[in-house]
Amino acid sequence: MRQPFALIESGAHGLRITALNDIAAEIGIETGTALSDARAAHPTLISRAAEPQKDKTALLKLARWAGRYGPNRHIDGEDGIWIDITGVAHLFGNEEKLLDDLIWRLASFGVPARLGLADTLGAAYALARFGCPPDARWALAPAGETREAIAALPVESLRLETSRVLLLKRLGLRRIGQLYDISRDSLQRRFRSPDIAADVLMRLDQTLGSVEEPRRPMQPPPVLSVARAFAEPLVSSEAMETFAAQLASELVEELATKDLGARTVRLTFYRADGTAGSLTATMSVPCRKAAHMMMLLKEKFATIDAGFGIDLLRLDAVRVGKRDASQSGFAEPASSPFRNPAALVDRLVNRFGSDAITVLQPRASHIPERAEVRLPALEALVVADTWHGADTQRSSSPKSALRPAFLLARPEPIAVIAEVPDGPPAQFIWRRVERRVARAEGPERIAPEWWRTLYLDDGQKQPRTRDYYKIEDQAGAAYWVFRHGLFAGEEASGSPSWFLHGLFA
């Protein structure tokens, strides 16, 4: 025997009812009444405190699970989910079967729901909340027949504020179909302010599909997606690998038809108990080889817990890039004894993270720490022979740029005894070890970039001229030190300090 049940929350005037179950609704209790009044009328009413935070989490979990019906989905308010099932219906047979499947699964979780399926977000909203016939759990508007399907629905379903709905009703427009007949100018003239009219018209256009509605999907929607449902949930990892490999080859075929390669792929698996998980693999170069994708994903398969079994696998290409068709293995079998390092970079990046693998790139600046930058190899790997510096540096004299092989991240201050004003250090203390300088070369003067310091306030530190020296201590180790600031000239305000910037190999 089920009892009437209500969720309550404490408001300004005491405890109020925020939600009811169906039996309580049948008896005649309404949301918004005070708990004491409802209890007085129906003593059998059971109540519990509403926990909106937990409701939100539960809705989020459900929305995550709902990804099995389409990767493009987001939460609607506090009690709804929008799912874009474009191209997914064939997995379940047809759209009606998809809706039946969804209703059945939700009922098995104990979640009563109503579904609406239409071409546009607005129409689906309207059908779900206002258009479901009392005995059915879903309503469907056939493709292209949105206008007729929602004509009979009330104007509340247009997602307008209550004041605007009240206004419309006062004008006698209770059904959406009545709005069709009125021309837009006359509708605009009816309302006192143009905003209200614009709002109403925009919602109407969005519902009918003439205006695109912006959406914020939960995850970035994939460019291409292939999925496979299993009648018998998968439990073993070999089965998962086999099917994931099949999905990878399907995805590669679809990518090939569009001349695209995948940069990021995501394998999502949905378990039979309503939970889901995903693995991601990133590639440095747009990839169209199923074997490579599988190799990158396979490393993370061990982390998948099959739980009660996996009954849907989906492989999305989240980020793609242009990649032309190439013939592999035909020409130059022996003339290129080295393979492309992009595959190796992918493997290392997927194992150690994208910040661990970097490449160097030059920048246009003569300040040593700004003259180059380390970028993640995933983004910046350039395999073609396009960096012209590589050809010129071999022909130019090697003494043209006397630079240390290793630059410290921040120049370390050192205590120096040197000739004033321009002499190289005679001895210095670095990392608490005193070293004597046997030989020194320099100075190389690097002035700060005046165009960057034009608008500095007086309080901010002005960068100063640096005089770089290559010094060699008595053991033979070479260091790159600089004096920050000059003894004479406009920078003579503070005393110069010495720093060690790099080590020569």
Added chain:
Amino acid sequence: MPLRVPVAAPETIASSLAPPLRTASGAIQGSNASVQAAVIERLRSRILSLERHAPRRGPAAIPETKDQGLAARKRPPWELGCDAGDALLPGGLETNAVHEIKGAPSVAGGASASDWMTGIGFAARLAVRRTDALSAMKSANRPWVLWCWPKAIAGELGSPSLTGFAYLGLDPARLIIVETARAAEALNAIEESLKGASLAVVIGVLDEVDLMPARRLSLAAGEMATPCLIVTHPASEPAGATATRWRVKRLPSALHRFDPRAPGLSRFEVALERCRARPASVARPPFILEWSDETRGFGLASVMADLPAETRRARSGADAPTLRSY
């Protein structure tokens, strides 16, 4: 009496012209069983020959195109550039093995940044020799170099510099830097990159390498003929499974050509502590090598060249001063 010349019957002629398969079995009209036996024999010999070429371990037999790649990667000799050094190693450094380089510890049990730099400098210059040898091979793509070290060491020594590496001779556009959180991950990364067959040389800088990881690295390097240079802490236990182990000490540099107060070409005192290919080389005393930036090779440093020109002339007895070009 006419000679009775045996006239070969048409069948037997046909049998002699038939492919050797058939004659091995005997008469052509022989039973099917003998033909089958011959076919089986031939297949068996083919399988045996395939099995002999298949590797003892590894995921699959190396196909022929990979064989050519392997040979091409091994082919250019990897030499130091000077006779004294190259005499120690038969045919240059092995390109399918791990080589360990250690600096000389200056402080007992510890190592300063400059000790690390000595080992790193020698390793980097060996890598320059390797990439130069490969670039001279006229292959389609230029070789890549991978630098791998854990964050702990990277924090102490700094970050590889583009212009600095270009000055040394390594193409910075062909450099991949791997900085891992832990030393074990660095070993993992090095092993992974050795198996990739896309790199000219892998340089790793670690505190020490245990026996098992060193063996794995050796196997990985041998499989794909990618050489690996490991620079280890000067005072740590040497790894066991390496092809060569060098002990490098830095010396004051050579005299600068124009400015006697400026540092000149770098000099190393190099000792070969272990050489798997020729163990007799270990007994040789350490020798002094000087790196030349123009020829990008090592030369034997000579004390003579440091003396001023007049003394040199007096000692050598030549009229014209023999200036060393470097």
